[in-house]
Amino acid sequence: MKILITGAAGQIGHRVVRHLAARHHVVAAIRAGDISGIECVTMDIAEPLSVRIAVDHVMPDAVVHCAAMTNADECEKNHTLCRRVNVDGTRALAEESARVGARMVYVSTDLVFDGQKGDYAETDVPNPLSYYAETKLAGEQVVAAISAGYAIARTAIVFGKGGIPPRGFVCWLVESLRAGKKVQLYTDQYRSHFYLGDCAAAIGLMLENNLTGLYHLSPGRKESRHAFGMVLAEKLGLDRSLIETIRMEDLAMDAKRPRDCSLANGKFVSATGFEPTALGKSLEYLKSEFEE
């Protein structure tokens, strides 16, 4: 398969590129620069002409759409740009993909839920609390309306080393603890922390199994952010005393966060036989990633 991957320098996109490049012809769509050993094409998802030129140049069989404006607080401050990237950009990409007959996998988020219930299945009704989540849900709807063989991969929060440069929650946590800085983690927010290598593999399975429709990608368990940070620090030999507890109401954030948006993974597991890596094992993998 010839696969075009957007957001290829991002945390998830970069790992998806590395995972799929071992088995397929992968072309990485990036805003600037290059990725060593990978064919790249320049694409600004917020510019429809740029999307059209890139898709015409690559003529992919499939597109994995990871590019997005992902900082929820920035999205709250700049609705116009957020909508342009997450909704209009997704529409442009879905239209161009449909035009050249490419299947599309759209990467969405657990944050589409309001967190009142937890353990969400694909049949549960989303109710986004933040503008970021609202635009990601609108992106799902755009893709479903335009792409015939679309697939939506709603993934849980990921942990792992990914991106050029590496980025995301875990990079921040590991770097802070290594530098001896105190961090505050929520005791009252629960997520299905999903190993990045598993997330990339699961997105690959969606493509390779020709799945269509909506799937939740998750390890099928949940921890509070604080509990997760404590286990991570222990496994990586970092100073757990630097991790302080905090409750969501104690921190003024622009974007509202759900209390429990953990995802159930039964539909995806039944469809593919996917076996998530146990938390302890994935933290061992994570440790070696940060030792590289």
Ligand SMILES: NC(=O)c1ccc[n+]([C@@H]2O[C@H](COP(=O)([O-])OP(=O)(O)OC[C@H]3O[C@@H](n4cnc5c(N)ncnc54)[C@H](OP(=O)(O)O)[C@@H]3O)[C@@H](O)[C@H]2O)c1
């Ligand atoms: N991380 C998570 O825990 C998580 C959980 C659930 C769902 N998701 C979803 O997974 C996807 C990937 O997330 P991530 O964590 O990998 O995010 P990320 O690290 O912030 O990567 C996002 C990527 O999108 C690119 N991008 C942003 N604006 C663009 C534009 N105008 N044109 C082209 N590319 C643009 C960025 O480019 P630059 O590299 O140039 O900045 C970056 O490579 C997103 O759709 C997100 O909603 C993430």
